[in-house]
Amino acid sequence: MPPPIVAVDHITKRFSGHTAVDALSLSVPPGVIYGLLGPNGAGKSTSIRMILNIYAPDSGTVRLFGETGTGRDHSARIGYLPEERGLYPKMRVLDVLLFLAELKGVDRRTARTRSLEWLERMGLSDWRMRKVNELSKGMQQKVQFISTILHEPDLLVMDEAFSGLDPVNSQVLKDTILDLRSRGKTILFSTHIMEQAEKVCDYVCIIARGKKLVDGTLADIKRTHGGKHLLVNFDGARGDADRIFADRRLVAKADASGQFAELELAAQADAQEILKALVTSGARLSRFELAEPSLNKIFVDLVGPDAATAAARPDAEVAHA
């Protein structure tokens, strides 16, 4: 088994009396899209900054690409899109891209060729000699995204990847991420928008209040969390449905209304028993489907309404870097 691209071992970070990240461990295998999920203030950004060595952890270790060295040492292999986006407002678009690529060790000529290619691909060719502050916010986001992948990094880290993107740009970003994965790159991103994560992630790690609640492949997490869901549609006759749904040995929770019902199965229940009971009682069914719970439901169940409105970030974040 190849070593993980990112191996985080019990990292902890405290800011003036407040623990932002508490003994967090996670492991990102190569070639996957990994989602770091959590409510606002859960410690996602701080974790990412520690992974990239922008902050040094108070304790714990981060190992990248299975090698020694900090995020900064490996920076030529990492692309980083921080939560707070920003470019030099008075610089020309192409110059910003060249500069940021140079910082990643790309020579100017290569950087130029690649920048022009990407600007073309993103429909920004005509804007390359314009100043950044003349661009719309969406265009600036695209330029910043280009700047994170110009050096063709093996690992792409994006903090709140989809925040502030309109549906079109969101789709562009998603397609680009999937394209990168198909070329063997690894993507680690944080978000609090579960629908986005559910669509693209292979692996997820859910954290709240600086602590990990669960991690693993999306499929595993869905299997082990949130129970089994059953979707039922009636075709006219409901038979003895109400009595069956009230049987707590079979159904833990029912949400039935007219011709439709969403059921959460009881722990030891078998869906086939419910099907048999319904049909025997004379109900006609047009749909009987075992469904996975949505990531959103798992997330809310795990995090709870309490932590979802997590502690606000401290006023001043002081790094003991």
Place this chain on the structure above:
Amino acid sequence: MRKVLAVIRREFVERVRQRWFWAMAVLGPVFFGALVILPGMLIGKTTVKRIAVMDGTTSTFGARLTERLDAESLFIAVRVAARPGTIDSVLVDSLRNAVDRKELDGFLIVSDVAVDSGKVMYRASNVSSPVTIGSLEHIISEMVNATRLEREGVNPALVAKARIPVNLDSKKVSGGKETGESAGQSFALAYFMGIILYMSILLYGINVMSSVLEEKTTKIVEVLVSSLRPFQLLLGKVLGVGAVSIFQFLIWGVSTRLILSQRRHLPGGGVNDGGFFQMPHVTTNTAVVFGLYFLGGFLLYSAMFSAVGAMSSNEQEARQAQQPVVMLLVASFISMFAMLNDPASTLSVTLSMIPFSAPIAMPVRWAAGNLPIGEIALSLGILAVSILGVTWVASRIYRVGILMTGKRPNLKELVRWVRAA
């Protein structure tokens, strides 16, 4: 190192592309030229004064004074006879009215006591012009002295001979040789070096600060420090801005050379000659001293300014936080005037050793008078050590500050940042 070069390049190119750089490049020499020529022109341009001499003497003193004043190009003098002994208030009132109506610029009241006590009254609409008052004083005292001597029986011809003025021809001695540089030139050189050093250290120091602040407020700094160490970023920034300043000096130097070589053809080009300010002769040694102290001062102050930029989160905060640093520089600049007076005083020597004032103080002392090489070496040594120390502290504040948001840290927090391993 390549990353640092990329930062240097960006700072340099982006700055040189800006309009203000070229505005400075053009306006700088114009501004300094104005500083040389304007005071001389303004003071020198005095109109002819019409004055009345209210003569209440019993001798010919009043008449001779009037004649003497009238002979000067600066004055048109008319004698108004008055009764000796008392001051005729009616006459004085009518003269005052004449001044009010601007028929006269002023009037002198001369009586017999003038020769004995030297007391002469001058009433005028404007008594602040140093040229007018100076000339009046000079001429009157000359006349009074001559009259006193003649009264004691000294031959008038002898008096005339004794009046030939002294012409002090001063030359600076440097390295056991006369430099051909007059006191006026030394003063001008010291004065200019002081002003240029003060202005450029301030200007480019604040440039470094706003560059730090820009990266912080636009949040791009987070991307930057994920690629290179904060110290590399700071180093590239300071060197980049420093390169811009040197480029600016080169432009100024070359353009000033050109202007000076064309000086004879320029209107008003002659104003400089023999005036208060004279164009100094800049030797290689002087240029080296100037260069070293500019570099030292720039490095020292830009380190402090970068820390200020890093600990602030917007322009307003930065403007407040920069005050202590700016005051330090302003104080050094103001003390320059004390030093011009006596470059060898204890105060001057002390100021040229304190690293924060040395970048201005030492070149000023160098230009004003001869300096032992040991003192320069000592001062440069102190400066170099201080730069290392201040940069060390500043880069630690910088490292933490650039990623910090929210309120500005207090002194206690700053100390903690510096201490943080």
